[in-house]
Amino acid sequence: MDALKLRDEERRECLRRIQRYFRDERGEDLGELAQTLIYEFFAEELGPWFYNKGLADARGRIEQLLAGIGEDLEAWERFPPREKRKVSEETD
Numbered sequence: 344m345d346a347l348k349l350r351d352e353e354r355r356e357c358l359r360r361i362q363r364y365f366r367d368e369r370g371e372d373l374g375e376l377a378q379t380l381i382y383e384f385f386a387e388e389l390g391p392w393f394y395n396k397g398l399a400d401a402r403g404r405i406e407q408l409l410a411g412i413g414e415d416l417e418a419w420e421r422f423p424p425r426e427k428r429k430v431s432e433e434t435d
Contacts, residue, residue, distance in 0.1 A: 347390035358375075
């Protein structure tokens with residue numbers, strides 16, 4: 344599986360957030376290279392787990408929706424009318 348690919352603006356926002364986290368939580372100012380290496384690590388090494396979790400969540404939701412549709416379709420089933428008995432059969 345390829346590494347997580349984001350649009351340029353999304354990638355830049357991720358790099359800003361990495362920089363902000365290290366500055367606010369650790370008191371460190373990261374350079375652009377460090378930000379990029381951390382971003383690439385998460386994208387390549389951890390991204391697949393988040394991606395697969397998203398797929399599993401989507402699969403579960405779709406299965407729920409399809410199950411509901413199946414129940415709705417069953418509720419809408421129509422059956423042919425029962426055959427009427429002839430008057431002569433009723434009096435016999």
